Amino acid sequence: MTAIAAAGNEGGRPAAVSGDATLGLILVTPIVVTMVALVFFPLVQTMWDSLHRINPMQAGTPFVGAGNYIAMLSDADLQRTWVNTFLYVAIAVSAETVFGVLAAALINQVKIGRQWLLAAIVLPWALPGVVNAVIWMGIYLPGPGLLNGILTVMGFSFDNHVWFNDRASAIMAISVVHIWRMMPLTIVIVLAAMQSIPDDLYEAAVIDGATRPQLFFLITLPLVRGAIAVAMTNATVNAFNLFDEAWVLASASLDTRPVLVQIYLETFQNLHFSYGMALSLVVTAVSLLVSLVYVVRVYNTTRYD
Protein backbone atom coordinates (compact mmCIF):
# COMPACT_ATOMS: atom_id res chain seq x y z
CA MET A 1 0.00 0.00 0.00
CA THR A 2 1.42 3.36 -1.01
CA ALA A 3 -0.13 5.32 1.80
CA ILE A 4 2.37 4.43 4.51
CA ALA A 5 4.12 7.69 5.23
CA ALA A 6 6.83 7.96 7.80
CA ALA A 7 7.03 11.73 8.04
CA GLY A 8 6.03 12.62 11.58
CA ASN A 9 5.69 16.35 12.05
CA GLU A 10 6.86 17.27 15.51
CA GLY A 11 4.28 19.01 17.68
CA GLY A 12 1.55 18.61 15.06
CA ARG A 13 -1.55 16.44 15.16
CA PRO A 14 -0.98 12.97 13.74
CA ALA A 15 -3.85 13.68 11.36
CA ALA A 16 -1.48 15.72 9.22
CA VAL A 17 0.58 12.83 7.84
CA SER A 18 0.76 12.93 4.05
CA GLY A 19 -1.06 10.08 2.34
CA ASP A 20 -3.64 9.92 5.10
CA ALA A 21 -6.42 10.89 2.74
CA THR A 22 -5.68 8.01 0.37
CA LEU A 23 -5.32 5.49 3.19
CA GLY A 24 -8.48 6.77 4.86
CA LEU A 25 -10.48 6.36 1.67
CA ILE A 26 -9.09 2.86 1.14
CA LEU A 27 -9.95 1.82 4.70
CA VAL A 28 -13.55 3.04 4.56
CA THR A 29 -14.24 1.65 1.08
CA PRO A 30 -15.59 -1.70 2.38
CA ILE A 31 -18.02 0.15 4.65
CA VAL A 32 -19.17 2.49 1.89
CA VAL A 33 -19.63 -0.32 -0.64
CA THR A 34 -21.57 -2.50 1.85
CA MET A 35 -23.81 0.29 3.05
CA VAL A 36 -24.55 1.69 -0.40
CA ALA A 37 -25.28 -1.70 -1.98
CA LEU A 38 -27.19 -3.32 0.88
CA VAL A 39 -28.77 -0.43 2.79
CA PHE A 40 -28.95 2.90 0.95
CA PHE A 41 -29.78 1.55 -2.48
CA PRO A 42 -32.50 -0.82 -1.12
CA LEU A 43 -33.87 1.98 1.06
CA VAL A 44 -34.25 4.36 -1.88
CA GLN A 45 -35.73 1.53 -3.88
CA THR A 46 -38.24 0.82 -1.12
CA MET A 47 -39.37 4.44 -1.25
CA TRP A 48 -39.54 4.49 -5.05
CA ASP A 49 -41.20 1.08 -5.44
CA SER A 50 -43.80 1.88 -2.78
CA LEU A 51 -45.24 4.33 -5.33
CA HIS A 52 -45.67 1.55 -7.90
CA ARG A 53 -47.62 -1.67 -8.15
CA ILE A 54 -45.11 -4.49 -7.94
CA ASN A 55 -46.45 -8.00 -7.81
CA PRO A 56 -44.70 -10.98 -9.41
CA MET A 57 -48.15 -12.39 -10.27
CA GLN A 58 -49.15 -9.34 -12.29
CA ALA A 59 -47.43 -8.04 -15.43
CA GLY A 60 -45.90 -4.58 -15.43
CA THR A 61 -45.06 -2.20 -12.61
CA PRO A 62 -47.33 0.80 -13.17
CA PHE A 63 -46.93 4.00 -11.18
CA VAL A 64 -49.75 4.23 -8.62
CA GLY A 65 -48.67 7.32 -6.67
CA ALA A 66 -49.93 7.14 -3.10
CA GLY A 67 -52.19 4.21 -4.04
CA ASN A 68 -50.46 1.73 -1.74
CA TYR A 69 -50.65 4.17 1.14
CA ILE A 70 -54.33 4.95 0.51
CA ALA A 71 -55.11 1.22 0.36
CA MET A 72 -53.87 0.88 3.96
CA LEU A 73 -56.71 3.07 5.19
CA SER A 74 -59.35 0.55 4.08
CA ASP A 75 -57.38 -2.58 5.03
CA ALA A 76 -59.36 -4.08 7.93
CA ASP A 77 -56.79 -6.79 8.74
CA LEU A 78 -54.05 -4.20 8.82
CA GLN A 79 -55.98 -2.06 11.27
CA ARG A 80 -56.36 -5.00 13.64
CA THR A 81 -52.63 -5.62 13.47
CA TRP A 82 -51.99 -1.94 14.26
CA VAL A 83 -54.16 -2.28 17.36
CA ASN A 84 -52.22 -5.40 18.37
CA THR A 85 -48.88 -3.68 17.87
CA PHE A 86 -49.93 -0.65 19.91
CA LEU A 87 -51.11 -2.99 22.68
CA TYR A 88 -47.70 -4.72 22.65
CA VAL A 89 -45.94 -1.36 22.75
CA ALA A 90 -48.09 -0.04 25.60
CA ILE A 91 -47.86 -3.21 27.70
CA ALA A 92 -44.19 -3.89 27.03
CA VAL A 93 -42.88 -0.35 27.44
CA SER A 94 -44.77 0.32 30.68
CA ALA A 95 -43.89 -3.05 32.24
CA GLU A 96 -40.25 -2.91 31.17
CA THR A 97 -39.88 0.64 32.48
CA VAL A 98 -41.59 0.16 35.85
CA PHE A 99 -40.13 -3.25 36.68
CA GLY A 100 -36.83 -2.48 34.97
CA VAL A 101 -36.24 0.63 37.11
CA LEU A 102 -37.25 -1.25 40.26
CA ALA A 103 -34.95 -4.13 39.37
CA ALA A 104 -32.08 -1.75 38.65
CA ALA A 105 -32.60 -0.03 42.03
CA LEU A 106 -32.60 -3.45 43.68
CA ILE A 107 -29.43 -4.63 41.95
CA ASN A 108 -27.80 -1.31 42.86
CA GLN A 109 -28.23 -2.32 46.54
CA VAL A 110 -26.52 -5.67 46.04
CA LYS A 111 -22.82 -5.50 46.82
CA ILE A 112 -21.74 -9.15 46.79
CA GLY A 113 -21.93 -11.19 43.60
CA ARG A 114 -23.45 -8.37 41.62
CA GLN A 115 -21.80 -9.42 38.35
CA TRP A 116 -23.29 -12.91 38.66
CA LEU A 117 -26.70 -11.49 39.35
CA LEU A 118 -26.30 -9.22 36.32
CA ALA A 119 -25.26 -12.18 34.17
CA ALA A 120 -28.41 -14.07 35.18
CA ILE A 121 -30.52 -11.00 34.40
CA VAL A 122 -28.93 -10.40 30.98
CA LEU A 123 -29.22 -14.03 29.84
CA PRO A 124 -32.80 -13.82 28.43
CA TRP A 125 -31.76 -10.86 26.27
CA ALA A 126 -28.81 -12.78 24.82
CA LEU A 127 -30.93 -15.69 23.62
CA PRO A 128 -32.43 -15.84 20.13
CA GLY A 129 -36.02 -14.58 20.02
CA VAL A 130 -37.10 -17.96 18.69
CA VAL A 131 -35.56 -19.72 21.67
CA ASN A 132 -37.36 -17.29 24.00
CA ALA A 133 -40.62 -18.22 22.31
CA VAL A 134 -39.85 -21.95 22.57
CA ILE A 135 -38.95 -21.57 26.25
CA TRP A 136 -42.30 -19.91 26.96
CA MET A 137 -44.13 -22.41 24.77
CA GLY A 138 -43.24 -24.93 27.47
CA ILE A 139 -44.84 -22.66 30.05
CA TYR A 140 -48.06 -21.91 28.16
CA LEU A 141 -48.71 -25.43 26.78
CA PRO A 142 -52.19 -26.65 27.75
CA GLY A 143 -51.14 -30.15 28.87
CA PRO A 144 -47.66 -30.37 30.41
CA GLY A 145 -47.15 -26.60 30.59
CA LEU A 146 -45.61 -25.07 33.70
CA LEU A 147 -48.17 -22.28 34.12
CA ASN A 148 -51.19 -24.59 34.16
CA GLY A 149 -49.25 -26.98 36.38
CA ILE A 150 -48.56 -24.28 38.96
CA LEU A 151 -52.17 -23.03 38.85
CA THR A 152 -53.46 -26.57 39.26
CA VAL A 153 -51.22 -27.21 42.25
CA MET A 154 -52.54 -23.98 43.75
CA GLY A 155 -56.02 -25.45 43.51
CA PHE A 156 -57.38 -23.81 40.37
CA SER A 157 -58.66 -26.12 37.66
CA PHE A 158 -56.53 -24.83 34.81
CA ASP A 159 -55.29 -28.21 33.69
CA ASN A 160 -56.25 -27.92 30.03
CA HIS A 161 -56.70 -24.18 29.73
CA VAL A 162 -55.52 -22.89 26.34
CA TRP A 163 -54.05 -19.42 26.80
CA PHE A 164 -54.08 -18.67 23.07
CA ASN A 165 -57.82 -19.24 22.60
CA ASP A 166 -58.68 -15.87 24.05
CA ARG A 167 -57.39 -12.65 22.49
CA ALA A 168 -56.67 -10.79 25.73
CA SER A 169 -54.71 -13.62 27.33
CA ALA A 170 -52.92 -14.39 24.06
CA ILE A 171 -51.74 -10.78 23.69
CA MET A 172 -50.70 -10.79 27.34
CA ALA A 173 -48.85 -14.10 26.95
CA ILE A 174 -46.86 -12.83 23.96
CA SER A 175 -46.16 -9.52 25.72
CA VAL A 176 -44.74 -11.37 28.72
CA VAL A 177 -42.29 -13.24 26.47
CA HIS A 178 -41.23 -9.97 24.88
CA ILE A 179 -40.85 -8.28 28.28
CA TRP A 180 -38.80 -11.22 29.54
CA ARG A 181 -36.46 -10.78 26.58
CA MET A 182 -36.17 -6.98 26.54
CA MET A 183 -36.32 -5.90 30.18
CA PRO A 184 -32.59 -6.68 30.70
CA LEU A 185 -31.81 -3.82 28.34
CA THR A 186 -33.77 -1.35 30.50
CA ILE A 187 -32.12 -2.72 33.65
CA VAL A 188 -28.61 -2.41 32.23
CA ILE A 189 -29.15 1.15 30.95
CA VAL A 190 -30.79 2.44 34.15
CA LEU A 191 -28.36 0.61 36.45
CA ALA A 192 -25.39 2.23 34.68
CA ALA A 193 -26.92 5.65 35.32
CA MET A 194 -27.60 4.81 38.98
CA GLN A 195 -24.00 3.74 39.49
CA SER A 196 -22.76 7.08 38.22
CA ILE A 197 -24.65 9.02 40.93
CA PRO A 198 -22.03 10.24 43.45
CA ASP A 199 -22.36 8.75 46.96
CA ASP A 200 -22.03 12.09 48.74
CA LEU A 201 -25.42 13.17 47.39
CA TYR A 202 -27.00 10.33 49.33
CA GLU A 203 -24.83 10.92 52.38
CA ALA A 204 -25.83 14.59 52.50
CA ALA A 205 -29.51 13.69 52.20
CA VAL A 206 -29.22 11.09 54.97
CA ILE A 207 -27.71 13.71 57.26
CA ASP A 208 -30.74 15.86 56.47
CA GLY A 209 -32.89 12.96 57.66
CA ALA A 210 -34.14 11.58 54.36
CA THR A 211 -35.78 8.13 54.39
CA ARG A 212 -35.04 5.37 51.89
CA PRO A 213 -38.11 6.01 49.71
CA GLN A 214 -37.26 9.73 49.74
CA LEU A 215 -33.73 8.96 48.58
CA PHE A 216 -35.16 6.96 45.69
CA PHE A 217 -37.82 9.44 44.60
CA LEU A 218 -35.92 12.69 45.25
CA ILE A 219 -32.39 11.76 44.21
CA THR A 220 -32.19 8.53 42.23
CA LEU A 221 -35.22 8.90 40.00
CA PRO A 222 -34.64 12.49 38.83
CA LEU A 223 -30.99 11.77 38.10
CA VAL A 224 -31.67 8.67 35.97
CA ARG A 225 -34.48 10.30 33.99
CA GLY A 226 -32.33 10.67 30.87
CA ALA A 227 -31.39 6.99 31.06
CA ILE A 228 -35.04 6.03 31.47
CA ALA A 229 -35.90 7.97 28.32
CA VAL A 230 -33.14 6.16 26.43
CA ALA A 231 -34.42 2.83 27.77
CA MET A 232 -38.00 3.69 26.81
CA THR A 233 -36.94 4.63 23.30
CA ASN A 234 -35.19 1.31 22.89
CA ALA A 235 -38.17 -0.51 24.41
CA THR A 236 -40.57 1.19 22.01
CA VAL A 237 -38.57 0.42 18.91
CA ASN A 238 -38.13 -3.18 20.07
CA ALA A 239 -41.86 -3.61 20.74
CA PHE A 240 -42.70 -2.22 17.30
CA ASN A 241 -40.30 -4.81 15.90
CA LEU A 242 -41.98 -7.70 17.70
CA PHE A 243 -42.10 -10.64 15.29
CA ASP A 244 -40.42 -13.84 16.53
CA GLU A 245 -42.52 -14.32 19.68
CA ALA A 246 -45.87 -13.81 17.94
CA TRP A 247 -44.95 -15.85 14.86
CA VAL A 248 -43.61 -18.87 16.79
CA LEU A 249 -46.29 -18.93 19.49
CA ALA A 250 -49.40 -17.98 17.51
CA SER A 251 -48.29 -18.01 13.83
CA ALA A 252 -50.60 -15.89 11.68
CA SER A 253 -53.53 -15.65 14.12
CA LEU A 254 -55.22 -12.29 13.54
CA ASP A 255 -55.89 -12.00 17.28
CA THR A 256 -52.22 -11.55 18.05
CA ARG A 257 -50.70 -10.63 14.69
CA PRO A 258 -48.40 -7.59 14.94
CA VAL A 259 -47.81 -5.26 11.95
CA LEU A 260 -44.44 -6.80 11.23
CA VAL A 261 -46.05 -10.20 10.70
CA GLN A 262 -48.61 -8.45 8.50
CA ILE A 263 -45.77 -7.03 6.35
CA TYR A 264 -44.26 -10.50 6.10
CA LEU A 265 -47.57 -12.12 5.09
CA GLU A 266 -48.48 -9.41 2.57
CA THR A 267 -45.04 -9.53 0.98
CA PHE A 268 -43.93 -13.12 1.02
CA GLN A 269 -47.26 -14.97 1.02
CA ASN A 270 -49.58 -12.64 -0.93
CA LEU A 271 -46.62 -11.31 -2.95
CA HIS A 272 -47.86 -7.71 -2.68
CA PHE A 273 -44.28 -6.46 -2.80
CA SER A 274 -44.91 -2.75 -3.18
CA TYR A 275 -47.70 -2.74 -0.60
CA GLY A 276 -45.32 -4.43 1.84
CA MET A 277 -42.69 -1.79 1.13
CA ALA A 278 -45.11 1.09 1.70
CA LEU A 279 -46.19 -0.57 4.93
CA SER A 280 -42.63 -1.07 6.16
CA LEU A 281 -41.90 2.63 5.58
CA VAL A 282 -44.99 3.63 7.56
CA VAL A 283 -44.05 1.33 10.46
CA THR A 284 -40.52 2.75 10.47
CA ALA A 285 -41.86 6.31 10.55
CA VAL A 286 -44.37 5.60 13.30
CA SER A 287 -41.86 3.83 15.54
CA LEU A 288 -39.36 6.67 15.14
CA LEU A 289 -42.04 9.31 15.84
CA VAL A 290 -43.31 7.57 18.96
CA SER A 291 -39.83 7.17 20.40
CA LEU A 292 -39.06 10.81 19.55
CA VAL A 293 -41.89 11.84 21.88
CA TYR A 294 -40.01 10.60 24.97
CA VAL A 295 -36.78 12.25 23.94
CA VAL A 296 -38.49 15.62 23.43
CA ARG A 297 -40.49 15.35 26.67
CA VAL A 298 -37.49 14.44 28.77
CA TYR A 299 -35.42 17.14 27.12
CA ASN A 300 -38.07 19.75 27.92
CA THR A 301 -38.58 18.68 31.53
CA THR A 302 -34.90 18.45 32.42
CA ARG A 303 -34.19 21.89 30.97
CA TYR A 304 -36.34 23.63 33.56
CA ASP A 305 -34.86 21.77 36.52
Add this chain to the structure above:
Amino acid sequence: MQPGPLARILTRVGVALLLIWSLGPIYWTLASAVTPTADFAARPIHFFPQNVTWVHFERLLGINVDRIGGVQVWAQFRSALFNSVITGLTSTVFCVAISALGGYAFTRLSFPGRRILFVATVATLAIPGYAVLIPLYRLMIGLHMVDTVTGITLIYISAFLPLALWLLRSVFESLPVSLEEAAQLDGAGRLVIFFQIVLPLAAPGLTAAAILTFLGAWGQYVVPLIFSPTLTKPLTVLIPEFATKNFIDYGLISAAGSIALVIPALVVIFLNRYLVSGLLAGAVK
Protein backbone atom coordinates in the same frame (compact mmCIF):
# COMPACT_ATOMS: atom_id res chain seq x y z
CA MET B 1 -26.63 4.41 54.84
CA GLN B 2 -26.47 0.98 56.46
CA PRO B 3 -29.60 -0.91 55.41
CA GLY B 4 -31.82 -1.96 58.28
CA PRO B 5 -32.87 -5.61 58.77
CA LEU B 6 -36.18 -5.02 56.98
CA ALA B 7 -34.48 -3.48 53.95
CA ARG B 8 -32.02 -6.37 53.86
CA ILE B 9 -34.81 -8.95 53.86
CA LEU B 10 -36.71 -7.06 51.16
CA THR B 11 -33.57 -6.91 49.01
CA ARG B 12 -33.08 -10.68 49.37
CA VAL B 13 -36.69 -11.42 48.48
CA GLY B 14 -36.45 -9.09 45.48
CA VAL B 15 -33.23 -10.71 44.27
CA ALA B 16 -34.80 -14.16 44.64
CA LEU B 17 -37.85 -13.09 42.62
CA LEU B 18 -35.63 -11.58 39.91
CA LEU B 19 -33.60 -14.78 39.64
CA ILE B 20 -36.74 -16.93 39.42
CA TRP B 21 -38.16 -14.64 36.72
CA SER B 22 -34.93 -14.70 34.68
CA LEU B 23 -33.79 -18.27 35.12
CA GLY B 24 -36.99 -20.16 35.95
CA PRO B 25 -38.22 -20.40 32.35
CA ILE B 26 -34.76 -21.53 31.20
CA TYR B 27 -34.67 -24.18 33.94
CA TRP B 28 -38.04 -25.48 32.74
CA THR B 29 -36.77 -25.88 29.17
CA LEU B 30 -33.62 -27.68 30.33
CA ALA B 31 -35.73 -29.94 32.58
CA SER B 32 -38.16 -30.71 29.74
CA ALA B 33 -35.26 -31.52 27.42
CA VAL B 34 -34.26 -34.48 29.62
CA THR B 35 -37.80 -35.67 30.37
CA PRO B 36 -38.94 -38.84 28.57
CA THR B 37 -41.87 -38.19 26.22
CA ALA B 38 -44.12 -40.53 28.21
CA ASP B 39 -43.66 -38.41 31.36
CA PHE B 40 -45.25 -35.35 29.72
CA ALA B 41 -48.60 -37.10 30.20
CA ALA B 42 -48.26 -37.11 34.02
CA ARG B 43 -50.87 -35.01 35.89
CA PRO B 44 -50.27 -33.12 38.08
CA ILE B 45 -47.00 -32.28 36.35
CA HIS B 46 -43.68 -32.81 38.12
CA PHE B 47 -41.61 -29.70 38.69
CA PHE B 48 -38.42 -31.78 38.69
CA PRO B 49 -37.77 -34.53 36.12
CA GLN B 50 -38.58 -37.94 37.62
CA ASN B 51 -36.61 -39.85 34.99
CA VAL B 52 -33.72 -38.41 33.03
CA THR B 53 -33.22 -39.31 29.39
CA TRP B 54 -30.85 -38.11 26.68
CA VAL B 55 -33.02 -39.52 23.92
CA HIS B 56 -34.12 -36.09 22.61
CA PHE B 57 -30.52 -34.96 22.26
CA GLU B 58 -29.56 -38.28 20.65
CA ARG B 59 -32.31 -37.85 18.08
CA LEU B 60 -31.15 -34.30 17.31
CA LEU B 61 -27.46 -35.09 17.03
CA GLY B 62 -27.73 -38.56 15.50
CA ILE B 63 -26.20 -40.53 18.36
CA ASN B 64 -27.27 -44.21 18.71
CA VAL B 65 -29.59 -43.71 15.72
CA ASP B 66 -30.21 -47.44 15.35
CA ARG B 67 -31.69 -47.70 18.81
CA ILE B 68 -34.16 -44.81 18.51
CA GLY B 69 -37.07 -44.75 16.14
CA GLY B 70 -39.23 -41.87 15.10
CA VAL B 71 -38.77 -39.25 12.42
CA GLN B 72 -35.20 -38.70 11.31
CA VAL B 73 -34.27 -35.18 12.26
CA TRP B 74 -30.56 -35.37 12.99
CA ALA B 75 -29.32 -34.70 9.45
CA GLN B 76 -31.44 -31.54 9.33
CA PHE B 77 -30.43 -30.49 12.82
CA ARG B 78 -26.72 -31.00 12.30
CA SER B 79 -26.79 -28.98 9.11
CA ALA B 80 -28.77 -26.18 10.82
CA LEU B 81 -26.29 -26.11 13.70
CA PHE B 82 -23.42 -25.97 11.22
CA ASN B 83 -25.12 -23.17 9.25
CA SER B 84 -25.74 -21.10 12.37
CA VAL B 85 -22.12 -21.43 13.49
CA ILE B 86 -20.66 -20.71 10.04
CA THR B 87 -22.81 -17.69 9.22
CA GLY B 88 -22.39 -16.35 12.76
CA LEU B 89 -18.59 -16.64 12.73
CA THR B 90 -18.10 -15.43 9.16
CA SER B 91 -20.25 -12.35 9.57
CA THR B 92 -18.62 -11.57 12.93
CA VAL B 93 -15.09 -11.75 11.52
CA PHE B 94 -15.89 -9.62 8.48
CA CYS B 95 -18.07 -7.15 10.34
CA VAL B 96 -15.50 -6.50 13.06
CA ALA B 97 -12.58 -6.35 10.60
CA ILE B 98 -14.31 -3.91 8.27
CA SER B 99 -15.56 -1.67 11.05
CA ALA B 100 -12.20 -1.69 12.88
CA LEU B 101 -10.32 -0.53 9.77
CA GLY B 102 -13.02 2.00 8.89
CA GLY B 103 -13.48 3.12 12.49
CA TYR B 104 -9.77 3.87 12.76
CA ALA B 105 -9.87 5.87 9.54
CA PHE B 106 -12.91 7.80 10.79
CA THR B 107 -11.12 8.59 14.07
CA ARG B 108 -7.56 9.41 13.12
CA LEU B 109 -7.26 10.03 9.37
CA SER B 110 -8.59 13.06 7.55
CA PHE B 111 -10.01 12.46 4.12
CA PRO B 112 -12.75 14.06 2.04
CA GLY B 113 -16.27 13.10 3.11
CA ARG B 114 -15.16 11.70 6.46
CA ARG B 115 -17.93 13.21 8.56
CA ILE B 116 -20.80 12.67 6.18
CA LEU B 117 -19.87 9.02 5.52
CA PHE B 118 -19.68 8.27 9.22
CA VAL B 119 -22.94 10.01 10.08
CA ALA B 120 -24.76 8.38 7.15
CA THR B 121 -23.58 4.91 8.20
CA VAL B 122 -24.42 5.31 11.88
CA ALA B 123 -27.77 6.97 11.11
CA THR B 124 -28.96 3.68 9.62
CA LEU B 125 -29.08 2.31 13.20
CA ALA B 126 -32.44 4.07 13.39
CA ILE B 127 -33.77 2.26 10.33
CA PRO B 128 -35.29 -1.13 11.07
CA GLY B 129 -34.13 -3.98 8.87
CA TYR B 130 -37.53 -4.64 7.34
CA ALA B 131 -37.46 -1.26 5.57
CA VAL B 132 -34.83 -2.63 3.18
CA LEU B 133 -35.68 -6.33 3.24
CA ILE B 134 -37.92 -6.53 0.18
CA PRO B 135 -35.58 -4.82 -2.33
CA LEU B 136 -32.76 -6.89 -0.81
CA TYR B 137 -34.76 -10.02 -1.56
CA ARG B 138 -35.18 -9.03 -5.19
CA LEU B 139 -31.50 -8.06 -5.38
CA MET B 140 -30.39 -11.41 -3.91
CA ILE B 141 -32.65 -13.30 -6.31
CA GLY B 142 -31.08 -11.37 -9.20
CA LEU B 143 -27.58 -12.26 -7.93
CA HIS B 144 -28.60 -15.92 -7.30
CA MET B 145 -27.55 -15.51 -3.69
CA VAL B 146 -30.75 -16.56 -1.93
CA ASP B 147 -30.03 -19.62 0.23
CA THR B 148 -26.26 -19.17 0.08
CA VAL B 149 -23.87 -18.54 2.97
CA THR B 150 -22.41 -15.58 1.05
CA GLY B 151 -25.80 -13.93 0.65
CA ILE B 152 -26.89 -14.23 4.27
CA THR B 153 -23.43 -13.21 5.52
CA LEU B 154 -23.48 -10.05 3.38
CA ILE B 155 -26.87 -9.10 4.82
CA TYR B 156 -25.69 -9.69 8.39
CA ILE B 157 -22.57 -7.59 7.79
CA SER B 158 -24.63 -4.68 6.48
CA ALA B 159 -27.07 -5.05 9.36
CA PHE B 160 -24.55 -5.14 12.22
CA LEU B 161 -21.82 -2.94 10.77
CA PRO B 162 -23.24 0.43 11.92
CA LEU B 163 -23.37 -0.66 15.57
CA ALA B 164 -19.86 -2.18 15.46
CA LEU B 165 -18.52 0.96 13.77
CA TRP B 166 -20.15 3.24 16.33
CA LEU B 167 -18.79 1.18 19.19
CA LEU B 168 -15.25 0.88 17.82
CA ARG B 169 -14.94 4.53 16.88
CA SER B 170 -15.75 5.58 20.44
CA VAL B 171 -13.15 3.07 21.66
CA PHE B 172 -10.47 4.43 19.31
CA GLU B 173 -11.35 7.99 20.30
CA SER B 174 -10.76 7.18 23.95
CA LEU B 175 -7.21 5.92 23.29
CA PRO B 176 -4.43 8.46 23.92
CA VAL B 177 -3.06 10.05 20.75
CA SER B 178 0.34 10.49 22.36
CA LEU B 179 1.22 6.81 21.96
CA GLU B 180 0.56 6.98 18.24
CA GLU B 181 2.51 10.22 17.94
CA ALA B 182 5.48 8.65 19.66
CA ALA B 183 5.38 5.70 17.27
CA GLN B 184 5.18 8.10 14.34
CA LEU B 185 8.32 9.87 15.54
CA ASP B 186 10.05 6.49 15.57
CA GLY B 187 9.13 6.16 11.92
CA ALA B 188 6.23 3.74 12.14
CA GLY B 189 3.66 3.95 9.37
CA ARG B 190 -0.06 4.27 9.87
CA LEU B 191 -0.87 0.60 9.34
CA VAL B 192 1.95 -0.55 11.58
CA ILE B 193 0.64 1.78 14.29
CA PHE B 194 -2.88 0.47 13.76
CA PHE B 195 -2.02 -3.21 13.96
CA GLN B 196 0.71 -3.06 16.61
CA ILE B 197 -0.47 -0.31 18.93
CA VAL B 198 -4.13 0.55 18.42
CA LEU B 199 -5.66 -2.90 17.93
CA PRO B 200 -4.14 -4.49 21.07
CA LEU B 201 -5.31 -1.52 23.16
CA ALA B 202 -8.79 -1.74 21.64
CA ALA B 203 -9.15 -5.46 22.41
CA PRO B 204 -12.03 -5.02 24.90
CA GLY B 205 -13.96 -2.94 22.37
CA LEU B 206 -13.27 -5.46 19.63
CA THR B 207 -14.55 -8.21 21.92
CA ALA B 208 -17.74 -6.27 22.67
CA ALA B 209 -18.35 -5.61 18.96
CA ALA B 210 -17.70 -9.26 18.11
CA ILE B 211 -20.06 -10.50 20.82
CA LEU B 212 -22.91 -8.22 19.78
CA THR B 213 -22.47 -9.14 16.11
CA PHE B 214 -22.30 -12.85 16.81
CA LEU B 215 -25.31 -12.90 19.12
CA GLY B 216 -27.23 -10.78 16.60
CA ALA B 217 -26.48 -13.17 13.76
CA TRP B 218 -27.06 -16.25 15.95
CA GLY B 219 -30.48 -15.01 17.00
CA GLN B 220 -31.75 -13.72 13.66
CA TYR B 221 -35.06 -15.19 12.56
CA VAL B 222 -36.83 -13.03 9.95
CA VAL B 223 -33.79 -12.62 7.72
CA PRO B 224 -32.96 -16.35 7.41
CA LEU B 225 -36.68 -17.18 7.17
CA ILE B 226 -36.64 -15.24 3.89
CA PHE B 227 -33.06 -15.62 2.71
CA SER B 228 -32.12 -19.12 3.97
CA PRO B 229 -35.19 -21.28 3.37
CA THR B 230 -33.62 -24.71 2.78
CA LEU B 231 -29.93 -25.41 2.19
CA THR B 232 -28.53 -22.80 4.57
CA LYS B 233 -31.39 -22.98 7.09
CA PRO B 234 -30.10 -22.05 10.58
CA LEU B 235 -31.24 -23.32 14.00
CA THR B 236 -33.65 -20.45 14.56
CA VAL B 237 -35.63 -21.37 11.44
CA LEU B 238 -35.49 -25.12 12.03
CA ILE B 239 -36.49 -25.22 15.70
CA PRO B 240 -40.04 -23.81 15.34
CA GLU B 241 -40.66 -26.40 12.62
CA PHE B 242 -40.68 -29.09 15.32
CA ALA B 243 -43.98 -27.61 16.48
CA THR B 244 -46.61 -28.15 13.81
CA LYS B 245 -50.28 -27.28 14.08
CA ASN B 246 -51.29 -30.81 15.03
CA PHE B 247 -48.33 -32.07 17.00
CA ILE B 248 -45.68 -30.45 19.14
CA ASP B 249 -42.69 -32.72 19.72
CA TYR B 250 -42.11 -30.98 23.02
CA GLY B 251 -39.11 -33.00 24.19
CA LEU B 252 -37.36 -32.49 20.88
CA ILE B 253 -38.09 -28.77 20.69
CA SER B 254 -36.87 -28.28 24.29
CA ALA B 255 -33.65 -30.14 23.56
CA ALA B 256 -33.11 -28.10 20.39
CA GLY B 257 -33.76 -24.88 22.31
CA SER B 258 -31.32 -25.99 25.00
CA ILE B 259 -28.59 -26.52 22.41
CA ALA B 260 -29.28 -23.13 20.82
CA LEU B 261 -28.96 -21.38 24.17
CA VAL B 262 -25.59 -22.89 25.10
CA ILE B 263 -23.45 -20.39 23.18
CA PRO B 264 -25.31 -17.24 24.34
CA ALA B 265 -25.19 -18.61 27.90
CA LEU B 266 -21.43 -19.15 27.71
CA VAL B 267 -20.99 -15.61 26.38
CA VAL B 268 -23.05 -14.19 29.22
CA ILE B 269 -21.21 -16.22 31.86
CA PHE B 270 -17.66 -15.52 30.69
CA LEU B 271 -17.86 -12.27 28.70
CA ASN B 272 -20.72 -10.41 30.37
CA ARG B 273 -18.54 -7.36 31.09
CA TYR B 274 -17.96 -6.80 27.39
CA LEU B 275 -21.55 -7.61 26.52
CA VAL B 276 -22.91 -5.02 28.95
CA SER B 277 -20.46 -2.35 27.76
CA GLY B 278 -21.48 -3.03 24.17
CA LEU B 279 -25.16 -2.95 25.08
CA LEU B 280 -24.74 0.43 26.73
CA ALA B 281 -22.81 1.87 23.81
CA GLY B 282 -25.50 0.67 21.44
CA ALA B 283 -28.35 2.01 23.54
CA VAL B 284 -27.21 5.61 23.87
CA LYS B 285 -26.39 6.06 20.20
